[in-house]
Amino acid sequence: MEDVAGLAGVSAMTVSRVLNAPEKVRPETRARVLAAVQELGYRPNFAARSLVTGRSGVLGVVSMDTTLYGPASTLYGIERAARQHDYLVSIASLQALTRRSIAEGVERLRSQSVDGVIIIAPHESAAEGLRHLPKDLPVVDVGGGEGVPVPVAAVDQASGAARATRHLLSLGHRTVWHLSGPANWIDASGRIRGWRSALEAEGCEIPEPLVGDWSAQSGYEHGRRMAHDPEITAVFAANDPMSLGLLRALREAGKRVPEDVSIVGFDDVPEAAYFWPPLTTVRQNFGEVGGQALQLLLDRIGGVEGDVRRMVEPELVVRESTAQRR
Amino acid sequence: MEDVAGLAGVSAMTVSRVLNAPEKVRPETRARVLAAVQELGYRPNFAARSLVTGRSGVLGVVSMDTTLYGPASTLYGIERAARQHDYLVSIASLQALTRRSIAEGVERLRSQSVDGVIIIAPHESAAEGLRHLPKDLPVVDVGGGEGVPVPVAAVDQASGAARATRHLLSLGHRTVWHLSGPANWIDASGRIRGWRSALEAEGCEIPEPLVGDWSAQSGYEHGRRMAHDPEITAVFAANDPMSLGLLRALREAGKRVPEDVSIVGFDDVPEAAYFWPPLTTVRQNFGEVGGQALQLLLDRIGGVEGDVRRMVEPELVVRESTAQRR
DNA sequence: TTTCCGAGTGTTTGCGATAACACTGCCGCT
DNA sequence: AGCGGCAGTGTTATCGCAAACACTCGGAAA
Numbered sequence: 001m002e003d004v005a006g007l008a009g010v011s012a013m014t015v016s017r018v019l020n021a022p023e024k025v026r027p028e029t030r031a032r033v034l035a036a037v038q039e040l041g042y043r044p045n046f047a048a049r050s051l052v053t054g055r056s057g058v059l060g061v062v063s064m065d066t067t068l069y070g071p072a073s074t075l076y077g078i079e080r081a082a083r084q085h086d087y088l089v090s091i092a093s094l095q096a097l098t099r100r101s102i103a104e105g106v107e108r109l110r111s112q113s114v115d116g117v118i119i120i121a122p123h124e125s126a127a128e129g130l131r132h133l134p135k136d137l138p139v140v141d142v143g144g145g146e147g148v149p150v151p152v153a154a155v156d157q158a159s160g161a162a163r164a165t166r167h168l169l170s171l172g173h174r175t176v177w178h179l180s181g182p183a184n185w186i187d188a189s190g191r192i193r194g195w196r197s198a199l200e201a202e203g204c205e206i207p208e209p210l211v212g213d214w215s216a217q218s219g220y221e222h223g224r225r226m227a228h229d230p231e232i233t234a235v236f237a238a239n240d241p242m243s244l245g246l247l248r249a250l251r252e253a254g255k256r257v258p259e260d261v262s263i264v265g266f267d268d269v270p271e272a273a274y275f276w277p278p279l280t281t282v283r284q285n286f287g288e289v290g291g292q293a294l295q296l297l298l299d300r301i302g303g304v305e306g307d308v309r310r311m312v313e314p315e316l317v318v319r320e321s322t323a324q325r326r
Numbered sequence: 327m328e329d330v331a332g333l334a335g336v337s338a339m340t341v342s343r344v345l346n347a348p349e350k351v352r353p354e355t356r357a358r359v360l361a362a363v364q365e366l367g368y369r370p371n372f373a374a375r376s377l378v379t380g381r382s383g384v385l386g387v388v389s390m391d392t393t394l395y396g397p398a399s400t401l402y403g404i405e406r407a408a409r410q411h412d413y414l415v416s417i418a419s420l421q422a423l424t425r426r427s428i429a430e431g432v433e434r435l436r437s438q439s440v441d442g443v444i445i446i447a448p449h450e451s452a453a454e455g456l457r458h459l460p461k462d463l464p465v466v467d468v469g470g471g472e473g474v475p476v477p478v479a480a481v482d483q484a485s486g487a488a489r490a491t492r493h494l495l496s497l498g499h500r501t502v503w504h505l506s507g508p509a510n511w512i513d514a515s516g517r518i519r520g521w522r523s524a525l526e527a528e529g530c531e532i533p534e535p536l537v538g539d540w541s542a543q544s545g546y547e548h549g550r551r552m553a554h555d556p557e558i559t560a561v562f563a564a565n566d567p568m569s570l571g572l573l574r575a576l577r578e579a580g581k582r583v584p585e586d587v588s589i590v591g592f593d594d595v596p597e598a599a600y601f602w603p604p605l606t607t608v609r610q611n612f613g614e615v616g617g618q619a620l621q622l623l624l625d626r627i628g629g630v631e632g633d634v635r636r637m638v639e640p641e642l643v644v645r646e647s648t649a650q651r652r
Numbered sequence: 653t654t655t656c657c658g659a660g661t662g663t664t665t666g667c668g669a670t671a672a673c674a675c676t677g678c679c680g681c682t
Numbered sequence: 683a684g685c686g687g688c689a690g691t692g693t694t695a696t697c698g699c700a701a702a703c704a705c706t707c708g709g710a711a712a
Contacts, residue, residue: 001668011692016670026690046439047377048668051697056373058416058438065402072398076391079419088438090384090416093405112384112414113372216600241597248602271567274542276574276602327698337662342700352660374698378667 001044007036019044050113058088059297060109063120064097069269070286071120074142077290078118085298090114097121102129110137116297118142119150124184138300142293145186151300153293153310157190158197160282160314164236164264165198167280167316171262172325173234175204179222179246181238182213191238191266212238216245223249226261233261233325240265240272243279247321251276258323268317278319288312327370333362345370376439384414385623386435389446390423394540395595396612397446400468403616404444411624416440423447428455436463442623444468445476450510464626468619471512477626479619479636483516484523486608486640490562490590491524493606493642497588498651499560501530505548505572507564508539517564517592538564542571549575552587559587559651566591566598569605573647577602584649594643604645614638 005012010033017025018033025033036042050056059082063071079089090112092105102119109117116138119130126141130148133139144152168176178195181188192209199206210226212218219242226232227250237243243265247257255261257277265272268283292310299308331338336359343351344359351359362368376382385408389397405415416438418431428445435443442464445456452467456474459465470478494502504521507514518535525532536552538544545568552558553576563569569591573583581587583603591598594609618636625634 012668013670013693014691017691020670024690029690043437045377045668046437047373047382048697049670051371051373051377051668051699052670054697056438066392066405067395067398067402069393072393075417076393076419079392079417083418083434088416088418088434090414091401091405092409092414093402108409108414111369111372112382216597220600241600244597245600248600251602271542271570271597274546274567274571274574276577338698339663339700340661343661346700350660355660371698374667375700377669377698378700380667 001042004033004036004040004042007040008033055115056113057086058090058112058114059294060090060092060106060112060114060117061120062092062094062102062105062109062117064094064123066091066093069267070122070143070284073286074120074290074293077287078294079290080287081291081294085294087115087294097123097126097129099125099129099132102126103132106133106137106139110134116140116301118293118297119144122186124186124189138297140293140297140300142289143186145189149307151296151306151308151310153289153296154186154312155284155286155289155314156311157187157314158194159311160266160284160316161191161194161236161238162198163194163314163316164266164280164282165195166202167318168234168236168262168264168322169198169202169204171234171322173262174325175199175207176234176236177207177226177232178209179212179219179235179237179242180209181242182211185214188238191236195236212242214239214241216241218242219245220249222246224253226250227253227255234263234322235261236264236266238266240267240269240275240279240281243272243281243321244275247275247277247279258321259326262322262325264316264322272317273319275321277321280319280322281317283315283317285312285314327368330359330362330366330368333366334359381441382439383412384416384438384440385620386416386418386432386438386440386443387446388418388420388428388431388435388443390420390449392417392419395593396448396469396610399612400446400616400619403613404620405616406613407617407620411620413441413620423449423452423455425451425455425458428452429458432459432463432465436460442466442627444619444623445470448512450512450515464623466619466623466626468615469512471515475633477622477632477634477636479615479622480512480638481610481612481615481640482637483513483640484520485637486592486610486642487517487520487562487564488524489520489640489642490592490606490608491521492528493644494560494562494588494590494648495524495528495530497560497648499588500651501525501533502560502562503533503552503558504535505538505545505561505563505568506535508537511540514564517562521562538568540565540567542567544568545571546575548572550579552576553579553581560589560648561587562590562592564592566593566595566601566605566607569598569607569647570601573601573603573605584647585652588648588651590642590648598643599645601647603647606645606648607643609641609643611638611640 120142122143223246265281272279446468448469469480549572591607598605
């Protein structure tokens with residue numbers, strides 16, 4: 001910086017100003033400095049800057065499995081939004097969502113002095129972890145449940161599930177079976193709640209939900225059993241991979257979809273439109289969730305207080321896996 | 327740090343030593359310092375440390391679409407490996423893989439003084455970008471093509487494609503059609519190369535490859551056309567989503583898989599085993615690639631020179647979408 | 653006994669930037 | 683003419699840490 005200042009014939013302070021508050025420097029001086037910066041290929045030293053300002057311009061994201069469609073898309077959305085606000089994103093992925101591992105991940109990020117952290121933790125065991133966070137660090141949760149002591153951005157799972165269920169009921173099905181996600185997952189219980197309340201609202205019988213583990217395999221296994229029950233004409237599966245397994249199991253057992261059984265999934269993964277038949281499913285706008293989470297975090301960093309929940313509405317995408325009951 | 331030193335009755339320098347080179351401090355002194363660190367909840371200041379050491383302990387990853395299975399898994403592998411080496415990972419995602427956008431992404435990371443960068447750029451247009459990188463920054467490329475001026479870690483696409491093709495030929499198919507990825511993708515051309523050379527080795531006719539765009543949709547569209555050609559009994563699709571589209575198109579047209587047409591995919595996404603029929607495909611170990619890339623980068627950071635290529639062998643996973651020709 | 657060595661610890665300095673404050677002219681007001 | 687104010691710039695102090703070098707002291711070697 002000293003060199004740049006020398007070349008431009010000004011003091012180091014002025015160089016700093018040109019970079020951080022250009023309007024405070026007379027245009028011609030500014031131009032000289034900028035030219036010097038160019039010529040010397042000067043780049044401000046990040047460490048020195050954040051040492052003195054106390055901020056780093058880096059945000060952290062803690063997540064469990066960034067390989068899954070949901071977390072990956074959310075992360076992507078966060079990164080995109082962060083870029084627009086001139087923040088960089090660092091990641092800490094976890095093996096499990098325990099209180100301990102969350103604390104570890106946050107700690108790793110914090111030791112690199114991130115300005116704030118977004119935790120993607122759609123699991124109930126994470127809530128505990130969220131309660132024991134350092135309170136001097138701005139934190140936002142994505143997809144978290146009720147009663148979490150930090151701001152939350154999430155898709156309204158219950159609403160999406162209710163839409164899916166009502167869609168099936170509107171097609172004349174007497175009730176809707178549910179292939180749920182594993183217990184303890186916030187998303188799973190939200191979807192169960194929405195499904196159940198939609199059935200209740202119509203006075204329908206509420207079957208016991210079948211519990212899967214998000215995998216296509218679990219959908220397949222449940223599907224094999226369900227195929228033998230002629231009562232089952234409509235199934236709401238809690239995600240698309242399970243729907244895929246379900247589709248295959250039903251087909252193998254000679255059931256036709258949607259003629260014999262209608263199926264609705266959840267997520268709208270890019271392939272869902274090319275399942276056979278194309279899957280009716282609930283689209284989650286993960287990018288939007290990521291953006292909202294980032295906004296909440298920036299607010300927190302900016303000193304805004306309060307526990308906020310930002311809910312994003314999902315959207316039912318009707319394709320060909322659902323049809324009028326016959 | 328001063329406070330910790332005071333509490334432990336030592337100088338600040340000793341505290342620093344306890345943290346960075348514990349063996350140079352007498353055990354009892356060390357214990358006193360550690361106790362003081364505990365008591366005061368002291369955490370070293372990252373900015374100050376990297377200001378004086380010149381290193382940040384942060385690596386950057388530049389990638390285009392971290393939502394896709396391949397890049398997402400690679401990123402995950404990199405992060406896991408980085409964690410083991412006490413590095414943190416920052417990400418910069420790109421809209422497109424042009425020379426300009428790559429330069430921008432690298433610049434964003436560099437301005438936060440990352441110690442090195444891994445670029446996930448399976449596109450030929452990226453090669454140009456890789457050629458114009460600042461040479462004072464350690465860079466490693468994942469999935470890059472030949473002639474790239476930086477170390478590369480990648481799956482051996484040609485080898486995987488050849489395996490897939492030989493598998494189909496060994497089942498008695500006279501030749502194998504190929505549904506390829508889009509031109510300009512390194513992976514796509516590698517797979518074409520492997521497929522072609524396997525056919526050549528057996529003296530088979532080499533059909534013109536059909537060019538898709540990785541999406542299930544493009545697989546579906548090509549599939550609809552292919553379904554009418556009775557000559558086509560074996561298809562090697564360049565990824566799993568295209569295989570999915572292909573499967574559906576063939577089924578819709580009344581073709582049976584694998585009885586009438588055998589199909590092999592590429593990737594082994596988690597759902598592949600639950601396609602209908604379960605997909606024979608080539609598994610890429612992205613985690614391994616990520617780990618190798620990280621190792622290369624650490625070598626570079628450590629001062630090791632030379633253009634290295636680390637190839638990871640893919641593996642053929644035989645399921646039920648392939649059968650003896652009838 | 654003296655000398656030397658080295659393990660363990662302290663002191664000083666500087667990393668590169670910004671914040672806070674101080675200075676310099678010039679302008680317009682009284 | 684004299685003063686205040688303000689835009690533009692410079693000076694100084696400081697952020698928290700580690701590198702380099704200096705010091706101390708006890709034990710081994712001469």
